[in-house]
Amino acid sequence: MRILLITHYYAPEFGAPQRRWSALIQRFVDAGHQVTVAAPVPHYPGGRPTPQQRHTHRVGAVERGDHGETVLRTAYLPHRSDIGTRTADHAVAAADSLRRLLCRFARTSTRPDVVIATAPAVPSLLVGRMLALRWRVPLVAEMRDAWPDLVTHVGPAGAVPEKLAPHTRPDPLRRAVGLAIGRAKKAVHRAVTSWQQGAQVVVTTTGRFAEVLRERGIDDPQVVRNGTDLAGVRAQLDHPRGHHRELRCLYLGNMGRSQGLETVVRAAARLRARGVPVQVRMIGHGVEAPALAALAHELGAPVQVLSRIPHSEVQEQYAWADTVVVSLRDWEPFAWTVPSKLYELLATRRHITALLDGEAAEVVREAGAGDVLAPQDEDALMTLWSRLAADRSLAAGRDSGRDWVAAHADDDVLAARYLGILEQVVAAGRGASGAPARP
Known part of the structure; x- marks a missing residue:
């Protein structure tokens, strides 16, 4: 053919x-x-x-x-x-x-x-x-x-x-x-x-x-x-008990208007003000990256906004994280979409913080791969990360995500x-x- x-x-x-x-x-x-x-x-x-x-x-x-x-x-x-x-x-x-x-x-x-x-x-x-x-x-x-x-x-x-x-x-x-x-x-x-x-x-x-x-x-x-290529994504192991004090939250991907990442920055700033140990890394490119970095500086948020990295360095970032973030705004067409990065995240075994609705949210729930919150729900994100910071076992790795990818993606x-x-x-x-x- x-x-x-x-x-x-x-x-x-x-x-x-x-x-x-x-x-x-x-x-x-x-x-x-x-x-x-x-x-x-x-x-x-x-x-x-x-x-x-x-x-x-x-x-x-x-x-x-x-x-x-x-x-x-x-x-x-x-x-x-x-x-x-x-x-x-x-x-x-x-x-x-x-x-x-x-x-x-x-x-x-x-x-x-x-x-x-x-x-x-x-x-x-x-x-x-x-x-x-x-x-x-x-x-x-x-x-x-x-x-x-x-x-x-x-x-x-x-x-x-x-x-x-x-x-x-x-x-x-x-x-x-x-x-x-x-x-x-x-x-x-x-x-x-x-x-x-x-x-x-x-x-x-x-x-x-x-x-x-x-x-x-x-x-x-x-x-x-x-x-995603399941064989090419390393399954991440849980961090040893007491390995680090702060909850490590990773966003890896595009930083545009569609992602609504200002919600993550504001939630992280409010958590720091309440004494909750959280560290956020945002890695990628996009028109909103400078504004996100400026917002993090203005609020004193524990957020790093870093430039795009080669794919060969991605696994190192997954190894650093406790939870990985997927986020989309509350726009009607996003209920019909699934961010392509989600499938790779499922394959890593890492806990997923999903600020999603529609089919993408259904995938995370069906795979049993993390917690699903309403898009741009700052208060719900603060509540979730407070719980994960207090009890790191709630962010333990999930083999079910890799199993779901093997069957469907x-x-x-x-x-x-x-x-x-x-x-x-x-x-x-x-x-x-x-x-x-x-x-």
Whole structure:
């Protein structure tokens, strides 16, 4: 089977989409399939390639990936962290990938058997749809998490922002801009739903979002979770009794608006004021990292905000911790999502402090892997960490988390499921067209 993947994020970048596809493609190639990936020159998360990436990867280059896949490098647009320049980057990469793929697969005999387009970025879906129609091959639209809902989720038109006083009306210009943005987001939402409906299969990473897609008219969406390589995650042992006095709390991952990590900083500051020994480490990158560090300094919170570390150093941080934190804001689309990092945390055996709702909360409860609190519930977090600090046995390691991953979210299990979906859609497409099966 010849597989084409269109994605905006790919190795050697680090991140959830990159890790997912590296794991899947390794197993696809090992199973004897040919994989071509169309992806921009690496430039995540900084918006520009590093000097090494600029030297190694060129626009238009055809590279051999780490697993034997072919990688076609497309153009990109240097960007900042704001949604405007990032969306422009997505559009530039998508347009260039369309042009280059049409040239690369001009001959019918070389064309893929199936096209996979994955969001984010949303324009990749449009490119996948156009190519699949032109080549008359099946399209698999993969919606990582609740895309585009996480971007397009808006409140009632003209709603007054929370920061305004209750009796203050926004000025006309601000209201007009807000309404225009709301209309644009809704237009994007309608377009993406249309592209999804045009795919032969839509793959999502959670059962809750699959239900949402069914309600929107998507026929039989398939669920292939994010996951982790269970064999590659070390099971952490409990610390010896009396090893350290403070409760060690670790957050490892993105520090954006979505995570609501100011709740963690404020809770830690209040616990210190009450004499509860707590130490928090936040490690990663994101637009909110400077603000979190400033808040911790302002409040005198026992919180370190540290830069992103290589994956080779992650296990050392898990070994340091007593509990690991997963946090999302109380936004409706987050009830349909599961942070990809959660599966790795389950595999570590560490106690999980979960400020989550919806399917992610259900996973933690089902795995018996920690304590689930309402998102952004500062008081509940203080109560939990006070209990764990007083009785460290409550944060003891849990084998049940690794058992859950082995059954539901190990990379080998997920790749086999994904290949089964691809083989079915390709077989159905050939049957409908009457084309002979390729060897």
